[in-house]
Amino acid sequence: MSFFRRHKDDKSEAETPRAGPGLEILEAMRESVIIVNSDLRIAAANSAAVRAFGRASAHLEERRLSEVIRDLELHKAFQTSL
Numbered sequence: 001m002s003f004f005r006r007h008k009d010d011k012s013e014a015e016t017p018r019a020g021p022g023l024e025i026l027e028a029m030r031e032s033v034i035i036v037n038s039d040l041r042i043a044a045a046n047s048a049a050v051r052a053f054g055r056a057s058a059h060l061e062e063r064r065l066s067e068v069i070r071d072l073e074l075h076k077a078f079q080t081s082l
Helices: 003-010 021-028 047-053 072-081
Strands: 034-036 042-045
Touching: 042 047
Parallel strands: none
Antiparallel strands: 034 042
16 A cells, blocks of 8 residues: 555544645556655655555655665766755
8 A cells, every 4th residue: 555545544634734636636647656755765656656566655655765766867867855
């Protein structure tokens, strides 16, 4: 189960700043979505990302992006965008 679905199930939408229609859209996407923080650690991943990387969502969250995605150019793109 992804962060988005678990987060929505665990708390009511009024209790969490991350709740809202955006989460439902991200969770419904077929494309993998990974959200990273400024330290390039994974903060969240949708179900498609969990399936793509073959790990449980809990195992993706808080990992360094470099532990999950080994593409140096992609890492540079993330660093540039932050």
